Amino acid sequence: MNIFRRKRPQGERIETQWSMALRRFRKDKMAMTGVVIFLFILLVAVVQTTVNPSGWNTLSNDYYQAPSSHHIFGTTSAGLDLFSACLKGALQDLIVALVVSSMSMILGTIVGAIAGYFGGMLDAVLMRLVDLLLVVPLLTILIVMSNLFQNSSNSPLFIALLIGFLSWTGLSRLVRAEFLALRERPFVEASIALGASSWRVITRHLIPNAIGTIMVNTTLTVSGAILLESTLSFLGLGIVPPAVSLGMLVQEGQGAATTSPWEFLFPAGLLLIIVLCIFAIGDGMQAAFDPRNARRKK
Amino acid sequence: MVKSGGRKPPAFYFAVRKSSPVCYLDRVLKYIFRRLVSSLLVLWVATIGVFVMVAYSGDPLFDLKMNPTTSPKTILVREHQLFLDRPLPWRYWHWIDNLFHGNLGLDMSNVAVRPQLFIHMVVTLRMVVLAFVLAVVIAVSLGVLAALRRGGFTDRGITFTTFFFLATPVFVTGLFLKFYVAIPLYRYFGHQIFATTGAASPLASGSFFHRIPDYVAHLTLPTVTLILAVFSSWTIYQRSSILETMNLDHVMLARSKGIKPRRVLMRHILRNALIPVTTVLALDFAGLLGGAVVTETVYSWNGLGRWFLEGASKQDLNITLAYLLFTAVLVIMFNLLADIAYGFLDPRIRYR
Numbered sequence: 001m002n003i004f005r006r007k008r009p010q011g012e013r014i015e016t017q018w019s020m021a022l023r024r025f026r027k028d029k030m031a032m033t034g035v036v037i038f039l040f041i042l043l044v045a046v047v048q049t050t051v052n053p054s055g056w057n058t059l060s061n062d063y064y065q066a067p068s069s070h071h072i073f074g075t076t077s078a079g080l081d082l083f084s085a086c087l088k089g090a091l092q093d094l095i096v097a098l099v100v101s102s103m104s105m106i107l108g109t110i111v112g113a114i115a116g117y118f119g120g121m122l123d124a125v126l127m128r129l130v131d132l133l134l135v136v137p138l139l140t141i142l143i144v145m146s147n148l149f150q151n152s153s154n155s156p157l158f159i160a161l162l163i164g165f166l167s168w169t170g171l172s173r174l175v176r177a178e179f180l181a182l183r184e185r186p187f188v189e190a191s192i193a194l195g196a197s198s199w200r201v202i203t204r205h206l207i208p209n210a211i212g213t214i215m216v217n218t219t220l221t222v223s224g225a226i227l228l229e230s231t232l233s234f235l236g237l238g239i240v241p242p243a244v245s246l247g248m249l250v251q252e253g254q255g256a257a258t259t260s261p262w263e264f265l266f267p268a269g270l271l272l273i274i275v276l277c278i279f280a281i282g283d284g285m286q287a288a289f290d291p292r293n294a295r296r297k298k
Numbered sequence: 299m300v301k302s303g304g305r306k307p308p309a310f311y312f313a314v315r316k317s318s319p320v321c322y323l324d325r326v327l328k329y330i331f332r333r334l335v336s337s338l339l340v341l342w343v344a345t346i347g348v349f350v351m352v353a354y355s356g357d358p359l360f361d362l363k364m365n366p367t368t369s370p371k372t373i374l375v376r377e378h379q380l381f382l383d384r385p386l387p388w389r390y391w392h393w394i395d396n397l398f399h400g401n402l403g404l405d406m407s408n409v410a411v412r413p414q415l416f417i418h419m420v421v422t423l424r425m426v427v428l429a430f431v432l433a434v435v436i437a438v439s440l441g442v443l444a445a446l447r448r449g450g451f452t453d454r455g456i457t458f459t460t461f462f463f464l465a466t467p468v469f470v471t472g473l474f475l476k477f478y479v480a481i482p483l484y485r486y487f488g489h490q491i492f493a494t495t496g497a498a499s500p501l502a503s504g505s506f507f508h509r510i511p512d513y514v515a516h517l518t519l520p521t522v523t524l525i526l527a528v529f530s531s532w533t534i535y536q537r538s539s540i541l542e543t544m545n546l547d548h549v550m551l552a553r554s555k556g557i558k559p560r561r562v563l564m565r566h567i568l569r570n571a572l573i574p575v576t577t578v579l580a581l582d583f584a585g586l587l588g589g590a591v592v593t594e595t596v597y598s599w600n601g602l603g604r605w606f607l608e609g610a611s612k613q614d615l616n617i618t619l620a621y622l623l624f625t626a627v628l629v630i631m632f633n634l635l636a637d638i639a640y641g642f643l644d645p646r647i648r649y650r
Contacts, residue, residue, distance in 0.1 A: 131340050132347070135626045139588040140606070144618055147610045148351065227467050231592060234469045235607065250470065257477035264477065268470045276465040283461075 017289075021212070024288035031284020038277035041270070042094070045087040055084030056244055067262050074262035076253070082262065086270050089246040092239065093226050093274070096160040100225035103164030104171055105218045111168065112175025113202055117183060127176070130169045138166055139231065146237040156239050163228055171217045178210040212289030219282035223275045230271055246271040330638065337630040341623075348622050349390050352615050379408070380615075393619065402623075403616035405609065411616045414605065415624065421497045422594065422601035425517060426586050429524035434579055437529045441536025441575075442568065448541065456537075460530035468589045472523040472596035480519055492519050495598040520597045527589045528582060536575050543571040573643045580636035584629040 025031055048055070058081075065075040073082035115126040133141075145162055182188060188205055196204070207214075230247025232238030239245040246267045253263030377383050381392065396403055402411040444456040463471070480492040493499070493516040498509065543549065544567055552566045553559075591603030598604075602621060609617025 128336075128340065132344055135340055135344050135629055136348075136622055137585055137588040137625055137629070139591065140622060140625055143591070143607065144348070144352065144610050144622070147613065223465065230467055231469060234467070235592070235595060247467070247469075250473070254473050254477070257473060258481055261477075264473065268473070272462075272466055272470060275467075276462065279461060279465050 017208075017212070021285070021288040025284050028284040028287060030280045031287075034277040034280030034284065037273065038281065041090065041274060041277070045091045045094075048084060048087045049091060052084055055081055056088035057085075057242065064260055066260070067266075073266040074260065076263055077256065077260075082249075082266055085244055085249060086246065086267050089244045089249050089267065090270055090274060092156055092243060092245045093229060093247075093271070096156055096163070096229050096239075096245075097222045097225040099157065099160035100164040100167060100229075101218045101221040103161070104168040104221045104225075105214060106168075107164075108168035108171025108217070109175055109207070109214055112172035113179060113206065115172065116176035116179025117198065117202055117206065119180075123176070126172075130172055133166060133169045139228065141166060142228065142232055143235065143237060146232060156243050156245070159229060159232065159238050160225075163225055167221060167225065167228075171214065171221070174213050174217055175210055178213050179206055182206050182209050212285075216282060216286045216289060219278065219285055223278040223282065226271070226275055226278070246274075326638070326641070330634065333634050333637070337634065341626055341630060344626055345394075345619065345623065346390065348619060349393065349615075350386070352613065352618050353386055353389065380406070393616075397623075402620045405617050406612055406614045411620045414617075415602075415620050418600065418602040418605045419624070421599060422587070422590050422603065424497070425520050425524060425593070425599070425601070426583075426590050428517065429521045429528070430579075430583055430586060432521065433525040433529040433532065436525065437532035438536055438572070438575070440529070440533045442540055442563070444533070444537045445540035445544065446563075456533065460533045462530075463526050464530040464534075466526070468523065468527045468592040469596055471526050472520070472593055475519045475523055476596060490515065494519065497599045497601065520593045520599065523593050523596070524586060524589050527593075528586060532575065532579060532582070535578050536571070539571040539574050540567060543567050546570070573640065576643060577636040577640050580632045580639060583632050584625060587625055587628065 059079040060075065060081065061079055062071065062075050062081075063079045064077055065071050067074040071081050071083060073086055075081055076085075111126055111130070115123040142163065145166075146159065183206070188201060191201055191205055229238050230245065230250070233240075233245045233247030234251045236251065239248055241248070249267035250264060250271065253267060257264040374383075381389050384392075393403060400412070402415065405411050405414070440456050440460075444453045447453045476494045480494045483491045493512075497513075497516055499512050499516070549562060549566050552562045557566075587602070590601065591607065593599070594601045594603040595607065602624070606617065606621035609621070
């Protein structure tokens with residue numbers, strides 16, 4: 001982030017917000033474990049899908065194989081290699097989560113910034129809009145919406161856009177609260193007094209100071225998005241065949257959970273591990289950016 | 299759902315000190331009234347949004363029209379019955395008009411929606427309320443325990459467990475309990491300990507008291523699933539709330555006066571630490587309904603969630619609207635209750 005680069009005297013070490021957070025984050029064992037496991041899964045998934053790009057939708061003659069060296073996660077009753085399918089599904093989930101969290105980050109920051117900085121009528125209108133979206137639980141709206149559009153298009157990207165379009169409300173409230181507090185601070189008043197435009201104040205002073213909140217919330221949105229998407233897919237409303245996702249694999253594997261447990265356990269376990277990793281990362285970031293208000297107090 | 303940070307105090311914060319109880323009550327009532335009005339406005343706009351969304355979506359008569367044996371006249375009659383031949387504002391007005399008469403309309407099979415809503419609600423609330431109460435007890439005790447043993451083995455164990463369950467999707471917990479607890483138990487004992495389908499045995503007869511064991515067998519696993527879905531975030535919240543309160547001056551004073559640790563905990567720490575937790579609990583009650591949708595699907599309960607899922611998949615306008623109205627009213631009610639409870643529990647807060 002270039003915003004933080006300032007000219008400074010040679011040899012003098014200044015600890016920026018980022019380096020301080022990074023230092024704290026590196027010391028956090030739980031978060032670092034999360035990072036390592038997450039990167040490992042990501043690496044394996046990328047390698048697997050590039051080496052064997054059609055493995056996840058090719059049916060072989062090995063039906064109902066228990067996990068072995070040939071099929072690491074076993075196969076389904078239709079002869080689908082679960083290892084490829086799970087990793088492809090995990091990648092799909094992560095792509096969805098990436099789209100959701102970036103949408104939520106952008107929308108949430110913009111709405112929160114406008115509401116918090118300008119205040120007045122604009123604030124009231126935007127916050128009522130947020131209230132409107134919060135009045136009905138997110139899962140319920142998503143069920144209605146994905147049912148509505150099921151016939152026309154139910155591509156993973158569409159589901160991602162749908163979730164992303166509805167999940168920025170939490171961040172916008174946080175950003176607004178942060179901006180309300182920051183706006184009163186002397187350095188912001190000073191820069192307004194010096195004639196800085198609203199745009200400059202927001203992008204140069206307010207957003208950099210709220211970046212911790214934004215980053216942490218975005219990371220937590222990733223895990224939230226994966227959970228939501230997999231729940232929708234489990235209900236048969238999210239990602240549907242021919243695409244593949246972990247929630248869908250769990251749903252398909254549940255019927256065989258007692259006879260061939262790998263069909264259920266591997267997708268569910270992978271889903272759990274991924275969400276757990278992202279959770280640990282988000283929590284570690286929260287502790288690193290804002291040690292005083294971290295949820296997990298040491 | 300993921301929560302971040304503590305809950306900000308509501309807008310009526312730190313007003314002038316109350317002058318008399320009457321004045322105070324007056325202020326509270328005014329506050330409640332204002333909140334109700336704005337909530338109703340939000341609710342009204344929400345119904346318009348949902349109505350337009352559902353009405354402009356697919357065609358509820360799609361299957362009927364695709365059936366070659368259906369005569370055009372039948373389709374016309376159905377369209378007339380479902381008011382599909384009327385303009386949208388008229389249909390909305392009709393719905394609102396019926397709503398004020400306590401009538402939620404008919405579903406696609408011409409059955410009244412309101413009695414259905416109540417039947418399914420009773421089934422769902424049985425599970426949700428039980429899970430809520432038990433989860434609160436568990437979360438508060440675990441939170442206190444973790445905070446007292448801060449940094450120790452117990453604390454780390456509880457923290458890890460809460461994180462684990464926070465990351466587990468509801469359907470995974472539910473399916474796991476169903477397939478790896480209920481079914482092995484059944485195989486081991488030769489008869490059903492925990493039932494995995496439905497809210498009660500379809501053939502059960504006898505009085506309510508005779509059917510209690512049957513209810514318990516059906517209720518246990520779904521309730522445990524819901525508890526595991528919600529207790530973790532509350533535990534984390536309770537723990538940090540206790541940790542914050544523990545360092546306050548009045549607690550130190552109580553300790554230095556020589557009050558027994560147990561009494562300090564119960565009277566000085568817990569009472570204060572529970573205040574912010576109460577609001578979080580109240581707000582999450584509505585969120586439990588979302589978890590109930592999934593739990594009901596896993597355990598094939600014929601509750602609100604499944605009713606709504608089926609209605610939504612048939613694009614049944616009245617069922618969808620009834621369910622959304624129900625959840626929205628619950629959310630608004632609990633939001634309001636949370637804010638009011640906040641004021642009653644913490645006398646420093648004044649309504650403006």
